[in-house]
Amino acid sequence: MPIKIKKEAVRRGIINRVKEISGIDINACLQCKKCTNGCPVSEYTSSSPSEIIKKLQLGAGEELLDSEIIWTCVSCATCYSRCPMEIDMAQVMDALRVLAEETGAAKPDGNMPLMNKILLGTIKTFGRTYDLGAMALYKAGTASYMKDMDKVPMILKKGKIALLPSQGADKKMVKQIFNHLEKARKK
Amino acid sequence: MKYAYFPGCSAESTARDLYLSTLAVAPVLGVEFIEPQGWSCCGTTMAHQVDHDLSVSLAAANLAKVKDMGLDMVVSCASCYSRMKIANHEISTNPKTRGIVSATLGRDYDGSVKVRHFVEIIIEDMGLAAFKKALKHSLQGLKVASYYGCLLVRPPEIASFDDPENPVYMDKIIDAMGGVGLDWPHKVECCGGSLTLTRSDLVVKLSETIISMAKDSGAQCIAVACPMCQINLDMRQDDILKTTGHRYDMPIIYITQLMGLCLGMSEQALGLNKLIISPQETLNFIQSSIRS
Numbered sequence: 001m002p003i004k005i006k007k008e009a010v011r012r013g014i015i016n017r018v019k020e021i022s023g024i025d026i027n028a029c030l031q032c033k034k035c036t037n038g039c040p041v042s043e044y045t046s047s048s049p050s051e052i053i054k055k056l057q058l059g060a061g062e063e064l065l066d067s068e069i070i071w072t073c074v075s076c077a078t079c080y081s082r083c084p085m086e087i088d089m090a091q092v093m094d095a096l097r098v099l100a101e102e103t104g105a106a107k108p109d110g111n112m113p114l115m116n117k118i119l120l121g122t123i124k125t126f127g128r129t130y131d132l133g134a135m136a137l138y139k140a141g142t143a144s145y146m147k148d149m150d151k152v153p154m155i156l157k158k159g160k161i162a163l164l165p166s167q168g169a170d171k172k173m174v175k176q177i178f179n180h181l182e183k184a185r186k187k
Numbered sequence: 188m189k190y191a192y193f194p195g196c197s198a199e200s201t202a203r204d205l206y207l208s209t210l211a212v213a214p215v216l217g218v219e220f221i222e223p224q225g226w227s228c229c230g231t232t233m234a235h236q237v238d239h240d241l242s243v244s245l246a247a248a249n250l251a252k253v254k255d256m257g258l259d260m261v262v263s264c265a266s267c268y269s270r271m272k273i274a275n276h277e278i279s280t281n282p283k284t285r286g287i288v289s290a291t292l293g294r295d296y297d298g299s300v301k302v303r304h305f306v307e308i309i310i311e312d313m314g315l316a317a318f319k320k321a322l323k324h325s326l327q328g329l330k331v332a333s334y335y336g337c338l339l340v341r342p343p344e345i346a347s348f349d350d351p352e353n354p355v356y357m358d359k360i361i362d363a364m365g366g367v368g369l370d371w372p373h374k375v376e377c378c379g380g381s382l383t384l385t386r387s388d389l390v391v392k393l394s395e396t397i398i399s400m401a402k403d404s405g406a407q408c409i410a411v412a413c414p415m416c417q418i419n420l421d422m423r424q425d426d427i428l429k430t431t432g433h434r435y436d437m438p439i440i441y442i443t444q445l446m447g448l449c450l451g452m453s454e455q456a457l458g459l460n461k462l463i464i465s466p467q468e469t470l471n472f473i474q475s476s477i478r479s
Contacts, residue, residue, distance in 0.1 A: 021239070023281075040376060040377040040379065040393055041379070041389060041393070044389055044392060045389075071385075072382065072386060072389060074337075074377050074379050074380070074381050074382060074393075075232065075235070075236070075337075075381060076337035076341065076377035077337060077341040077342045078337070078341065078375075078377065080341070080342045081340075081341045081342050081343050081351055081352075088342070090342070094235055094236055094239065097236045097237070098237070098238070098239075101237070109386065110382065110385030110386040111385065112236070112382075112385050115233070115384060115385050116233040116236055116237050117237075119233045120233060120234060120237060120241075123227075123228045123230070123234075123245070127225075127227040127228065128196040128199070128227060128228045129196040129197075129200075129228050131196075131200050131201060132200075135384065138384060138385075147387070148384065148387060150425070151422060154422065154425070154463060155201070155418075155422070155463075158460070158461045158462070158463060159203065159461055160200075160201055160203065160204075160418065160461050160463070161200050161201055162199050162200035162203075166196070166199050168225065168226075169225055169226065169227040169228070170224070170225030170226070170227055170248070170252075171227075173225070173227060173248050173292070174227045174228070174245070174248070176291070176292075176293065177241065177244045177245060177248060177291050177292065178241070180290065180291045181238065181240055181241050181244065181291060184240075184287075184290075184291075
Protein backbone atom coordinates (compact mmCIF):
# COMPACT_ATOMS: atom_id res chain seq x y z
CA MET A 1 0.00 0.00 0.00
CA PRO A 2 1.46 3.41 -0.96
CA ILE A 3 2.16 5.68 1.96
CA LYS A 4 1.16 9.32 1.57
CA ILE A 5 2.27 11.98 3.99
CA LYS A 6 1.90 15.71 4.18
CA LYS A 7 5.11 17.52 5.02
CA GLU A 8 4.73 20.09 7.73
CA ALA A 9 6.30 23.50 7.97
CA VAL A 10 8.24 22.26 10.97
CA ARG A 11 11.15 20.22 9.69
CA ARG A 12 10.88 16.49 10.50
CA GLY A 13 7.19 16.71 11.40
CA ILE A 14 6.09 15.40 14.79
CA ILE A 15 8.70 12.65 15.18
CA ASN A 16 10.76 14.68 17.65
CA ARG A 17 7.73 15.46 19.80
CA VAL A 18 6.92 11.74 19.87
CA LYS A 19 10.47 10.98 20.95
CA GLU A 20 10.38 13.71 23.59
CA ILE A 21 7.19 12.38 25.18
CA SER A 22 7.84 8.65 24.88
CA GLY A 23 11.62 8.57 25.16
CA ILE A 24 11.56 6.07 22.28
CA ASP A 25 13.76 6.41 19.19
CA ILE A 26 11.90 4.91 16.24
CA ASN A 27 14.65 5.49 13.72
CA ALA A 28 15.97 1.97 14.29
CA CYS A 29 12.84 0.50 12.64
CA LEU A 30 13.66 -1.95 9.83
CA GLN A 31 10.09 -2.14 8.51
CA CYS A 32 10.12 -5.92 9.02
CA LYS A 33 6.41 -5.60 9.97
CA LYS A 34 6.48 -8.15 12.76
CA CYS A 35 4.55 -5.57 14.81
CA THR A 36 1.79 -5.27 12.24
CA ASN A 37 1.56 -9.02 11.67
CA GLY A 38 1.13 -9.62 15.39
CA CYS A 39 -1.15 -6.63 16.01
CA PRO A 40 -4.61 -7.91 17.02
CA VAL A 41 -6.43 -4.80 15.76
CA SER A 42 -4.55 -3.81 12.61
CA GLU A 43 -6.73 -6.01 10.40
CA TYR A 44 -9.86 -4.23 11.67
CA THR A 45 -8.55 -0.70 11.61
CA SER A 46 -7.14 1.67 9.03
CA SER A 47 -3.37 1.98 9.35
CA SER A 48 -0.97 -0.28 11.28
CA PRO A 49 1.96 0.11 13.70
CA SER A 50 4.64 -0.25 11.00
CA GLU A 51 2.85 2.26 8.79
CA ILE A 52 2.65 4.78 11.65
CA ILE A 53 6.41 4.42 12.18
CA LYS A 54 7.21 4.80 8.48
CA LYS A 55 5.03 7.90 8.24
CA LEU A 56 6.73 9.43 11.27
CA GLN A 57 10.14 8.70 9.75
CA LEU A 58 9.11 10.35 6.50
CA GLY A 59 8.21 13.53 8.36
CA ALA A 60 4.46 13.25 8.88
CA GLY A 61 2.81 16.13 10.70
CA GLU A 62 -0.24 16.51 12.89
CA GLU A 63 -2.57 14.94 10.31
CA LEU A 64 -1.15 11.60 11.49
CA LEU A 65 -2.90 12.15 14.81
CA ASP A 66 -6.27 11.55 13.13
CA SER A 67 -5.30 7.90 12.56
CA GLU A 68 -7.91 5.52 13.92
CA ILE A 69 -5.31 3.09 15.29
CA ILE A 70 -4.20 5.60 17.92
CA TRP A 71 -7.47 4.88 19.73
CA THR A 72 -8.08 1.28 18.65
CA CYS A 73 -4.63 0.20 19.83
CA VAL A 74 -5.27 -2.11 22.79
CA SER A 75 -1.85 -1.52 24.42
CA CYS A 76 -1.21 -5.27 24.33
CA ALA A 77 2.49 -4.69 23.53
CA THR A 78 2.69 -7.60 21.08
CA CYS A 79 4.46 -5.15 18.73
CA TYR A 80 7.13 -4.29 21.29
CA SER A 81 7.58 -7.90 22.38
CA ARG A 82 8.29 -9.10 18.86
CA CYS A 83 10.29 -6.11 17.58
CA PRO A 84 13.84 -7.17 16.66
CA MET A 85 14.99 -3.59 17.31
CA GLU A 86 13.16 -3.43 20.66
CA ILE A 87 11.15 -0.35 19.77
CA ASP A 88 8.50 0.17 22.45
CA MET A 89 5.58 0.90 20.12
CA ALA A 90 3.11 0.82 23.02
CA GLN A 91 4.83 3.90 24.46
CA VAL A 92 4.88 5.53 21.02
CA MET A 93 1.09 5.02 20.83
CA ASP A 94 0.69 6.58 24.29
CA ALA A 95 2.71 9.60 23.11
CA LEU A 96 0.52 9.90 19.99
CA ARG A 97 -2.58 9.85 22.24
CA VAL A 98 -1.15 12.67 24.35
CA LEU A 99 -0.39 14.68 21.18
CA ALA A 100 -3.82 13.92 19.71
CA GLU A 101 -5.44 15.31 22.84
CA GLU A 102 -3.14 18.33 22.88
CA THR A 103 -3.88 19.27 19.28
CA GLY A 104 -7.58 18.39 19.38
CA ALA A 105 -7.22 15.76 16.65
CA ALA A 106 -10.28 13.92 15.32
CA LYS A 107 -11.70 11.23 17.55
CA PRO A 108 -12.78 8.08 15.77
CA ASP A 109 -15.64 5.80 16.90
CA GLY A 110 -15.70 5.07 20.60
CA ASN A 111 -14.65 8.10 22.59
CA MET A 112 -11.63 6.67 24.41
CA PRO A 113 -10.35 10.08 25.62
CA LEU A 114 -13.70 10.68 27.34
CA MET A 115 -13.63 7.20 28.91
CA ASN A 116 -10.10 7.85 30.18
CA LYS A 117 -11.07 11.24 31.60
CA ILE A 118 -14.11 9.82 33.41
CA LEU A 119 -12.26 6.86 34.89
CA LEU A 120 -9.41 9.08 36.07
CA GLY A 121 -12.02 11.39 37.59
CA THR A 122 -13.38 8.51 39.69
CA ILE A 123 -9.86 7.69 40.87
CA LYS A 124 -9.21 11.30 41.81
CA THR A 125 -12.44 11.41 43.82
CA PHE A 126 -12.52 7.99 45.46
CA GLY A 127 -8.90 6.82 45.19
CA ARG A 128 -10.12 3.74 43.31
CA THR A 129 -12.04 3.27 40.08
CA TYR A 130 -15.83 3.30 40.22
CA ASP A 131 -16.97 1.27 37.18
CA LEU A 132 -20.70 1.70 37.42
CA GLY A 133 -20.46 5.48 37.86
CA ALA A 134 -17.96 5.71 35.00
CA MET A 135 -20.18 3.64 32.71
CA ALA A 136 -23.16 5.88 33.39
CA LEU A 137 -21.16 9.08 32.80
CA TYR A 138 -19.65 7.69 29.59
CA LYS A 139 -23.07 6.77 28.27
CA ALA A 140 -24.39 10.23 29.14
CA GLY A 141 -21.34 11.85 27.51
CA THR A 142 -21.65 9.89 24.26
CA ALA A 143 -25.46 9.60 24.21
CA SER A 144 -25.00 5.85 23.73
CA TYR A 145 -27.58 4.79 26.29
CA MET A 146 -28.89 1.88 24.29
CA LYS A 147 -25.53 0.32 23.51
CA ASP A 148 -24.73 -2.51 25.91
CA MET A 149 -27.90 -1.74 27.88
CA ASP A 150 -28.53 -5.47 28.23
CA LYS A 151 -25.16 -5.82 29.98
CA VAL A 152 -26.07 -3.70 32.99
CA PRO A 153 -28.85 -5.97 34.37
CA MET A 154 -26.73 -8.99 33.41
CA ILE A 155 -23.79 -7.99 35.60
CA LEU A 156 -25.96 -6.46 38.35
CA LYS A 157 -27.93 -9.70 38.69
CA LYS A 158 -24.72 -11.67 39.08
CA GLY A 159 -23.32 -9.18 41.58
CA LYS A 160 -20.47 -8.67 39.15
CA ILE A 161 -20.20 -4.90 39.59
CA ALA A 162 -20.15 -2.75 42.73
CA LEU A 163 -23.15 -0.45 43.19
CA LEU A 164 -21.31 2.09 45.30
CA PRO A 165 -17.81 3.53 45.08
CA SER A 166 -15.15 2.08 47.35
CA GLN A 167 -14.32 3.97 50.52
CA GLY A 168 -11.11 2.26 51.62
CA ALA A 169 -8.42 4.09 49.65
CA ASP A 170 -5.84 6.56 50.92
CA LYS A 171 -7.69 9.40 49.19
CA LYS A 172 -5.36 12.03 50.54
CA MET A 173 -2.36 10.49 48.80
CA VAL A 174 -4.22 10.06 45.51
CA LYS A 175 -5.44 13.68 45.56
CA GLN A 176 -1.89 14.80 46.32
CA ILE A 177 -0.62 12.91 43.24
CA PHE A 178 -3.19 14.47 40.92
CA ASN A 179 -2.79 17.97 42.36
CA HIS A 180 1.00 17.89 42.37
CA LEU A 181 1.19 16.80 38.73
CA GLU A 182 -1.47 19.31 37.64
CA LYS A 183 0.52 22.10 39.31
CA ALA A 184 3.79 20.88 37.75
CA ARG A 185 2.15 20.93 34.29
CA LYS A 186 1.02 24.53 34.71
CA LYS A 187 4.52 25.73 35.55
CA MET B 188 4.83 -17.70 53.13
CA LYS B 189 3.86 -14.11 53.87
CA TYR B 190 3.15 -11.45 51.26
CA ALA B 191 1.60 -8.03 50.87
CA TYR B 192 -1.52 -8.60 48.78
CA PHE B 193 -2.71 -5.94 46.36
CA PRO B 194 -6.34 -6.70 45.39
CA GLY B 195 -6.82 -3.94 42.79
CA CYS B 196 -10.05 -2.01 42.19
CA SER B 197 -11.74 -4.82 40.27
CA ALA B 198 -11.56 -7.02 43.41
CA GLU B 199 -14.36 -4.90 44.86
CA SER B 200 -16.42 -4.87 41.70
CA THR B 201 -16.17 -6.82 38.44
CA ALA B 202 -13.67 -9.37 39.78
CA ARG B 203 -15.19 -9.99 43.22
CA ASP B 204 -15.08 -13.69 42.26
CA LEU B 205 -11.31 -13.58 41.69
CA TYR B 206 -10.85 -11.87 45.05
CA LEU B 207 -13.08 -14.31 46.93
CA SER B 208 -11.45 -17.37 45.39
CA THR B 209 -7.90 -16.06 45.89
CA LEU B 210 -8.52 -15.29 49.57
CA ALA B 211 -10.26 -18.66 50.06
CA VAL B 212 -7.46 -20.65 48.47
CA ALA B 213 -4.43 -18.82 49.90
CA PRO B 214 -4.58 -19.86 53.60
CA VAL B 215 -5.19 -23.51 52.74
CA LEU B 216 -1.97 -23.43 50.71
CA GLY B 217 -0.07 -21.85 53.59
CA VAL B 218 -0.01 -18.40 52.02
CA GLU B 219 -0.57 -15.42 54.32
CA PHE B 220 -1.76 -12.18 52.75
CA ILE B 221 -1.68 -8.72 54.31
CA GLU B 222 -3.43 -5.92 52.42
CA PRO B 223 -1.54 -2.61 52.41
CA GLN B 224 -3.66 -0.11 54.33
CA GLY B 225 -5.47 2.37 52.14
CA TRP B 226 -4.24 0.84 48.88
CA SER B 227 -5.36 2.89 45.88
CA CYS B 228 -5.84 2.46 42.14
CA CYS B 229 -2.65 1.61 40.24
CA GLY B 230 -3.84 3.68 37.28
CA THR B 231 -4.47 0.86 34.84
CA THR B 232 -5.70 0.85 32.12
CA MET B 233 -6.19 4.49 31.35
CA ALA B 234 -3.57 6.63 33.12
CA HIS B 235 -0.69 5.65 30.81
CA GLN B 236 -2.71 6.82 27.82
CA VAL B 237 -3.12 10.26 29.33
CA ASP B 238 -0.11 11.08 31.47
CA HIS B 239 3.00 8.97 31.89
CA ASP B 240 4.06 10.51 35.21
CA LEU B 241 0.57 10.05 36.64
CA SER B 242 0.51 6.36 35.72
CA VAL B 243 3.89 5.70 37.33
CA SER B 244 3.01 7.73 40.45
CA LEU B 245 -0.35 6.02 41.04
CA ALA B 246 1.34 2.62 40.98
CA ALA B 247 4.31 3.83 43.04
CA ALA B 248 2.06 5.10 45.86
CA ASN B 249 1.13 1.45 46.52
CA LEU B 250 4.62 0.07 45.94
CA ALA B 251 5.99 2.53 48.50
CA LYS B 252 3.43 1.32 51.07
CA VAL B 253 4.56 -2.26 50.46
CA LYS B 254 8.23 -1.25 50.65
CA ASP B 255 7.53 -0.15 54.24
CA MET B 256 5.98 -3.56 54.96
CA GLY B 257 9.22 -5.28 53.91
CA LEU B 258 7.37 -7.92 51.88
CA ASP B 259 6.98 -8.98 48.25
CA MET B 260 3.79 -7.71 46.63
CA VAL B 261 1.40 -10.35 45.31
CA VAL B 262 -1.11 -9.17 42.74
CA SER B 263 -3.92 -11.24 41.30
CA CYS B 264 -5.07 -8.80 38.62
CA ALA B 265 -2.89 -9.08 35.51
CA SER B 266 -3.48 -5.45 34.67
CA CYS B 267 -2.27 -4.18 38.06
CA TYR B 268 0.62 -6.65 37.85
CA SER B 269 1.72 -5.09 34.58
CA ARG B 270 1.41 -1.49 35.80
CA MET B 271 3.32 -2.19 39.03
CA LYS B 272 6.13 -3.85 37.10
CA ILE B 273 6.31 -1.07 34.52
CA ALA B 274 6.43 1.54 37.33
CA ASN B 275 9.24 -0.34 39.07
CA HIS B 276 11.15 -0.59 35.81
CA GLU B 277 10.79 3.11 34.99
CA ILE B 278 11.67 4.26 38.51
CA SER B 279 14.73 2.02 38.81
CA THR B 280 16.12 2.73 35.35
CA ASN B 281 15.25 6.40 34.87
CA PRO B 282 16.52 8.81 37.56
CA LYS B 283 14.36 11.61 36.14
CA THR B 284 11.20 9.54 36.62
CA ARG B 285 12.31 8.58 40.13
CA GLY B 286 12.75 12.26 40.92
CA ILE B 287 9.29 13.18 39.61
CA VAL B 288 7.69 10.33 41.57
CA SER B 289 9.52 11.30 44.78
CA ALA B 290 8.31 14.86 44.47
CA THR B 291 4.77 13.73 43.71
CA LEU B 292 4.50 11.22 46.56
CA GLY B 293 6.47 13.40 48.97
CA ARG B 294 8.85 10.50 49.65
CA ASP B 295 11.47 8.53 47.78
CA TYR B 296 10.78 5.12 46.32
CA ASP B 297 13.55 3.15 44.57
CA GLY B 298 11.54 0.68 42.48
CA SER B 299 12.78 -2.33 44.43
CA VAL B 300 9.61 -4.07 45.68
CA LYS B 301 9.29 -7.49 44.06
CA VAL B 302 5.96 -7.82 42.27
CA ARG B 303 4.62 -11.33 41.83
CA HIS B 304 1.47 -12.91 40.48
CA PHE B 305 -0.40 -15.47 42.58
CA VAL B 306 0.25 -18.11 39.91
CA GLU B 307 4.00 -17.47 40.22
CA ILE B 308 3.80 -17.98 43.98
CA ILE B 309 2.29 -21.45 43.52
CA ILE B 310 4.91 -22.54 40.99
CA GLU B 311 8.03 -20.75 42.23
CA ASP B 312 7.62 -20.45 46.00
CA MET B 313 5.31 -23.27 46.99
CA GLY B 314 6.25 -25.76 44.31
CA LEU B 315 3.93 -28.14 42.51
CA ALA B 316 4.77 -31.12 44.74
CA ALA B 317 3.54 -29.30 47.86
CA PHE B 318 0.56 -27.93 45.93
CA LYS B 319 -0.46 -31.45 44.87
CA LYS B 320 -0.32 -32.64 48.47
CA ALA B 321 -2.89 -30.04 49.52
CA LEU B 322 -5.46 -31.16 46.90
CA LYS B 323 -8.58 -33.11 47.86
CA HIS B 324 -10.14 -33.62 44.44
CA SER B 325 -9.00 -34.05 40.89
CA LEU B 326 -10.16 -32.33 37.71
CA GLN B 327 -10.27 -35.88 36.29
CA GLY B 328 -9.03 -35.09 32.84
CA LEU B 329 -11.00 -31.84 32.37
CA LYS B 330 -9.66 -30.20 29.23
CA VAL B 331 -8.73 -26.62 30.02
CA ALA B 332 -7.42 -23.92 27.69
CA SER B 333 -5.25 -21.68 29.87
CA TYR B 334 -5.54 -18.15 28.59
CA TYR B 335 -2.84 -15.72 29.74
CA GLY B 336 -3.69 -12.68 27.62
CA CYS B 337 -1.33 -9.72 27.26
CA LEU B 338 -0.63 -8.18 30.58
CA LEU B 339 0.98 -11.06 32.43
CA VAL B 340 3.56 -11.74 29.76
CA ARG B 341 4.27 -8.50 27.91
CA PRO B 342 6.53 -6.66 27.49
CA PRO B 343 8.67 -9.73 28.27
CA GLU B 344 11.76 -8.02 29.73
CA ILE B 345 9.59 -6.09 32.18
CA ALA B 346 6.91 -8.70 32.94
CA SER B 347 9.44 -11.59 33.06
CA PHE B 348 6.54 -13.99 33.64
CA ASP B 349 7.31 -17.53 32.49
CA ASP B 350 7.60 -17.54 28.66
CA PRO B 351 6.19 -14.58 26.70
CA GLU B 352 4.94 -16.55 23.69
CA ASN B 353 4.16 -19.94 25.20
CA PRO B 354 3.63 -19.62 28.95
CA VAL B 355 2.83 -22.87 30.79
CA TYR B 356 2.51 -21.91 34.48
CA MET B 357 -1.29 -22.19 34.53
CA ASP B 358 -1.12 -25.37 32.44
CA LYS B 359 1.23 -26.88 35.01
CA ILE B 360 -1.27 -26.07 37.76
CA ILE B 361 -4.11 -27.59 35.70
CA ASP B 362 -2.04 -30.73 35.08
CA ALA B 363 -1.14 -30.95 38.78
CA MET B 364 -4.87 -30.85 39.57
CA GLY B 365 -5.49 -33.80 37.27
CA GLY B 366 -6.78 -31.80 34.33
CA VAL B 367 -5.35 -31.48 30.85
CA GLY B 368 -3.69 -28.13 30.16
CA LEU B 369 -4.21 -27.83 26.42
CA ASP B 370 -1.46 -26.80 24.07
CA TRP B 371 -3.31 -24.23 21.96
CA PRO B 372 -2.21 -21.27 19.84
CA HIS B 373 -4.08 -18.30 21.36
CA LYS B 374 -2.69 -18.28 24.91
CA VAL B 375 -1.28 -14.76 24.66
CA GLU B 376 -3.51 -13.14 22.02
CA CYS B 377 -5.30 -9.98 23.14
CA CYS B 378 -9.06 -10.05 23.89
CA GLY B 379 -9.32 -6.27 23.55
CA GLY B 380 -10.33 -5.77 27.18
CA SER B 381 -9.39 -2.10 27.36
CA LEU B 382 -11.84 -1.29 24.52
CA THR B 383 -14.72 -3.18 26.05
CA LEU B 384 -17.05 -0.21 26.42
CA THR B 385 -15.72 2.08 23.70
CA ARG B 386 -15.34 -0.33 20.77
CA SER B 387 -17.39 -3.38 21.64
CA ASP B 388 -17.61 -4.24 17.91
CA LEU B 389 -13.85 -4.88 17.83
CA VAL B 390 -13.89 -6.64 21.18
CA VAL B 391 -16.53 -9.09 19.95
CA LYS B 392 -14.27 -10.03 17.02
CA LEU B 393 -11.13 -10.41 19.13
CA SER B 394 -12.95 -12.41 21.80
CA GLU B 395 -14.54 -14.77 19.31
CA THR B 396 -11.17 -15.55 17.74
CA ILE B 397 -9.90 -16.68 21.13
CA ILE B 398 -13.00 -18.58 22.27
CA SER B 399 -13.45 -20.38 18.94
CA MET B 400 -9.80 -21.45 18.96
CA ALA B 401 -10.19 -22.81 22.50
CA LYS B 402 -13.30 -24.71 21.44
CA ASP B 403 -11.57 -26.12 18.34
CA SER B 404 -8.69 -27.20 20.56
CA GLY B 405 -11.12 -29.29 22.59
CA ALA B 406 -11.45 -27.05 25.65
CA GLN B 407 -14.31 -27.65 28.09
CA CYS B 408 -13.56 -24.33 29.74
CA ILE B 409 -11.05 -21.46 29.59
CA ALA B 410 -8.95 -20.70 32.68
CA VAL B 411 -7.96 -17.07 33.18
CA ALA B 412 -5.91 -14.98 35.62
CA CYS B 413 -6.94 -11.49 34.48
CA PRO B 414 -10.18 -9.72 35.49
CA MET B 415 -10.41 -7.84 32.22
CA CYS B 416 -10.04 -11.01 30.15
CA GLN B 417 -12.57 -12.80 32.36
CA ILE B 418 -15.41 -10.31 32.13
CA ASN B 419 -14.72 -9.62 28.50
CA LEU B 420 -14.70 -13.23 27.30
CA ASP B 421 -17.59 -14.11 29.62
CA MET B 422 -19.89 -11.15 28.91
CA ARG B 423 -19.26 -10.85 25.16
CA GLN B 424 -20.37 -14.42 24.27
CA ASP B 425 -23.91 -13.07 24.24
CA ASP B 426 -22.90 -10.45 21.62
CA ILE B 427 -21.00 -13.04 19.62
CA LEU B 428 -24.20 -15.08 19.46
CA LYS B 429 -26.25 -12.02 18.45
CA THR B 430 -23.86 -10.77 15.76
CA THR B 431 -22.58 -14.04 14.28
CA GLY B 432 -25.08 -16.67 15.40
CA HIS B 433 -22.25 -18.72 16.91
CA ARG B 434 -23.05 -20.17 20.31
CA TYR B 435 -20.08 -21.21 22.42
CA ASP B 436 -21.34 -21.44 26.04
CA MET B 437 -17.68 -21.57 27.04
CA PRO B 438 -17.23 -21.08 30.80
CA ILE B 439 -14.50 -18.55 31.61
CA ILE B 440 -13.24 -19.62 35.03
CA TYR B 441 -10.51 -18.08 37.18
CA ILE B 442 -7.59 -20.43 37.83
CA THR B 443 -8.11 -19.74 41.56
CA GLN B 444 -11.72 -20.98 41.28
CA LEU B 445 -10.54 -24.25 39.72
CA MET B 446 -7.94 -24.52 42.49
CA GLY B 447 -10.65 -23.97 45.12
CA LEU B 448 -12.80 -26.74 43.64
CA CYS B 449 -9.87 -29.15 43.92
CA LEU B 450 -9.35 -28.00 47.51
CA GLY B 451 -12.95 -28.96 48.28
CA MET B 452 -14.41 -25.46 48.57
CA SER B 453 -18.03 -24.55 47.81
CA GLU B 454 -19.15 -22.83 44.61
CA GLN B 455 -20.50 -19.96 46.70
CA ALA B 456 -17.21 -19.44 48.56
CA LEU B 457 -15.38 -19.26 45.23
CA GLY B 458 -17.84 -16.84 43.61
CA LEU B 459 -18.65 -19.33 40.85
CA ASN B 460 -22.27 -18.11 40.95
CA LYS B 461 -21.04 -14.77 39.54
CA LEU B 462 -19.92 -16.18 36.20
CA ILE B 463 -22.18 -15.16 33.32
CA ILE B 464 -21.73 -18.29 31.22
CA SER B 465 -22.79 -21.02 33.63
CA PRO B 466 -19.94 -23.32 34.67
CA GLN B 467 -22.49 -26.04 35.58
CA GLU B 468 -21.33 -28.54 32.96
CA THR B 469 -17.74 -28.15 34.10
CA LEU B 470 -18.82 -28.56 37.73
CA ASN B 471 -20.89 -31.66 36.88
CA PHE B 472 -17.90 -33.13 35.07
CA ILE B 473 -15.65 -32.65 38.09
CA GLN B 474 -18.28 -33.73 40.60
CA SER B 475 -19.19 -36.92 38.75
CA SER B 476 -15.59 -37.92 39.16
CA ILE B 477 -15.70 -37.08 42.87
CA ARG B 478 -18.68 -39.40 43.35
CA SER B 479 -17.23 -42.27 41.36
